[in-house]
Every structure is written in structure tokens, then in C-alpha cells.
Amino acid sequence: MFRIGIGHDTHRLAGGRPLVLGGVTIDSERGAEGHSDADALAHAVTDAVLGALCEGDIGVHFPDRDPRWKDADSLQLLARVMWLARERGYRVVNADATVLLEQPRLRPYIEEMRARLAGVLGVEIDCVSVKAKSGEGLDAVGEGRAVTVQAVVLLEQT
Numbered sequence: 496m497f498r499i500g501i502g503h504d505t506h507r508l509a510g511g512r513p514l515v516l517g518g519v520t521i522d523s524e525r526g527a528e529g530h531s532d533a534d535a536l537a538h539a540v541t542d543a544v545l546g547a548l549c550e551g552d553i554g555v556h557f558p559d560r561d562p563r564w565k566d567a568d569s570l571q572l573l574a575r576v577m578w579l580a581r582e583r584g585y586r587v588v589n590a591d592a593t594v595l596l597e598q599p600r601l602r603p604y605i606e607e608m609r610a611r612l613a614g615v616l617g618v619e620i621d622c623v624s625v626k627a628k629s630g631e632g633l634d635a636v637g638e639g640r641a642v643t644v645q646a647v648v649l650l651e652q653t
């Protein structure tokens with residue numbers, strides 16, 4: 496039996512914050528605002544896993560009012576959700592994500608993001624796709640004010 500989930504996340508960008516995507520710190524003048532490390536890629540993938548399990552969303556499991564998740568490493572949050580998936584008898588088949596960010600260009604970081612996510616999802620790197628797109632100068636992404644990520648994850652009953 497297969498189950499599919501979709502995830503979506505947006506964070507504002509601001510100076511004086513690190514930009515972390517897929518557990519990888521990106522060399523950037525602007526970073527993502529948020530309670531945790533604000534890793535929008537990890538959050539979208541986490542929401543996709545939770546969606547496949549019909550287990551609500553990341554805010555239900557890791558509320559931003561909870562001081563435990565202040566500056567949290569979001570890959571650790573994903574690891575907790577994967578523990579839940581395994582407990583339910585599911586493994587990841589593959590994951591695919593698109594990161595929408597105006598700058599910097601993410602190509603030099605893509606392989607490391609895929610490797611970090613694959614490690615937490617418990618799959619080989621060729622089961623995790625990360626793509627990057629710019630906002631073409633339009634909307635909040637295009638104006639460099641936000642990073643947005645879309646993700647899908649397919650689970651299979653073990």
C-alpha cells in the first residue's frame with residue numbers, strides 16, 4: 496500500500512539570520528525568519544510525510560510556542576516524524592521538492608541537501624530530488640523577501 500503527501504512552506508527572509516535549507520547552511524546575505532532554524536525545505540518535506548500519514552502538520556507536532564523547538568535543527572524534527580512513520584509501518588519510496596528562492600543560486604548546494612535529506616528519510620540519494628527555481632523578479636520570492644518550498648513524499652507500507 497502506498498500513501499502520498501504534499502508539503503508547502505514559506506519563510507520571510509531578513510538580514511542577520513542564517514539561511515538553512517535541507518540542513519545545509521547557504522552562503523547568503525539574508526536568512527529565513529522563524530522559531531526553529533527556519534529550514535523551509537525540511538519543513539515542507541516533514542509536512543509531506545505527515546500528510547501521507549494523515550497526521551496533521553508540523554505546527555501540530557512542534558508548536559512554535561514551545562521553547563523546546565526554539566532554534567531547533569529541523570532535520571531533527573523530520574527525524575522524529577520519520578520515527579512516527581516507521582512506527583506506523585511505512586518507509587519512504589521517494590521525495591521530490593522545489594525550492595523557490597531568488598538568490599543565491601542553489602545549484603552548488605543541491606547534492607548536499609539531497610544527501611542530508613536522504614540520510615534522515617532512510618533512502619538512497621537517488622530517491623530524493625531537490626530542484627531550485629527563481630521567482631523571475633515577481634512576487635515575494637522574486638523580490639527576495641521570501642523562500643518557498645513545495646514537496647511531495649511517497650510512502651510504502653513495509
Ligand code: MG
Binds near residue numbers: 504506529534535
Ligand atoms: Mg516553516
